[in-house]
Amino acid sequence: MKVTVIQMDVALGNPEINRKRVSELIGSAVSGRGQVVVLPEMWNTGYALDKLDVIADRSGEPSTGLLQSLAREHKVDIIGGSVSSNENSKFFNRALVVNSQGELVHTYNKIHLFRLMKEEQYLHPGNRNKPFDLAGVKWGLIICYDLRFPELTRKLAVDGAEILAVPAEWPKVRLHHWRSLLIARAIENQQYVVAVNRVGSDGKNVFGGHSMVVDPLGEVLYEAGEQEEVFTVDIDIGKVAEVRQAIPVFSDRCPDCY
Numbered sequence: 001m002k003v004t005v006i007q008m009d010v011a012l013g014n015p016e017i018n019r020k021r022v023s024e025l026i027g028s029a030v031s032g033r034g035q036v037v038v039l040p041e042m043w044n045t046g047y048a049l050d051k052l053d054v055i056a057d058r059s060g061e062p063s064t065g066l067l068q069s070l071a072r073e074h075k076v077d078i079i080g081g082s083v084s085s086n087e088n089s090k091f092f093n094r095a096l097v098v099n100s101q102g103e104l105v106h107t108y109n110k111i112h113l114f115r116l117m118k119e120e121q122y123l124h125p126g127n128r129n130k131p132f133d134l135a136g137v138k139w140g141l142i143i144c145y146d147l148r149f150p151e152l153t154r155k156l157a158v159d160g161a162e163i164l165a166v167p168a169e170w171p172k173v174r175l176h177h178w179r180s181l182l183i184a185r186a187i188e189n190q191q192y193v194v195a196v197n198r199v200g201s202d203g204k205n206v207f208g209g210h211s212m213v214v215d216p217l218g219e220v221l222y223e224a225g226e227q228e229e230v231f232t233v234d235i236d237i238g239k240v241a242e243v244r245q246a247i248p249v250f251s252d253r254c255p256d257c258y
């Protein structure tokens with residue numbers, strides 16, 4: 001399976017520019033190659049949280065419709081990172097996943113809201129997260145700060161996830177945590193990790209890029225730099241079962257003992 005990561009800048013508070021950019025990047029980078037494409041966190045608005053009543057999606061639109069038509073047009077599955085979405089005046093940081101037939105196959109509202117970027121003042125947290133099927137593979141998806149809560153990723157892996165997608169807006173100042181936690185989640189859960197960070201600045205934070213794909217042994221298969229970049233990595237999903245058989249963490253774990 002080929003996974004294409006779109007490491008992009010996000011125009012603060014300007015969904016029109018961001019939708020245009022996402023359309024261009026998906027169109028030019030992946031047209032006709034039959035891949036899973038992954039976008040970063042809050043790519044429609046960035047963290048313009050005080051303007052969400054005007055600029056956020058309403059019930060996932062227009063972002064869902066846009067991703068559905070791009071998926072159909074380019075015949076790609078899209079893990080559409082996350083977008084700010086207004087549900088009856090409650091705002092969520094919501095992940096959207098559409099398959100290549102243009103069907104919305106998964107949504108997830110970020111559970112752990114990040115106080116350092118004031119999310120808890122503007123957004124409502126999600127309260128559930130389950131794996132989903134895409135391109136014949138079982139995926140888990142968490143959003144950015146969720147990465148610091150290993151029990152969430154472990155539960156997704158116990159429930160069957162073989163690959164973890166991590167859309168993010170992770171500041172450069174904590175890149176060391178980003179890299180270390182992504183590699184740790186891959187090793188401890190013996191799964192691939194596909195992590196997509198944004199680049200650029202929103203005036204308050206400079207975002208670090210370093211999107212990466214990590215294999216189930218914790219080897220970094222590709223790591224981007226700190227500029228916009230689109231890259232594709234071949235994933236051998238059979239490696240998940242191989243590693244889980246070689247080091248049987250999932251049969252040796254003892255949740256009743258701790």
Ligand SMILES: NC(=O)CCC(=O)C(=O)O
Nearest residue numbers: 114144145169170171174
């Ligand atoms: N957007 C986020 O959730 C940022 C999380 C972050 O920066 C962290 O250090 O955790």
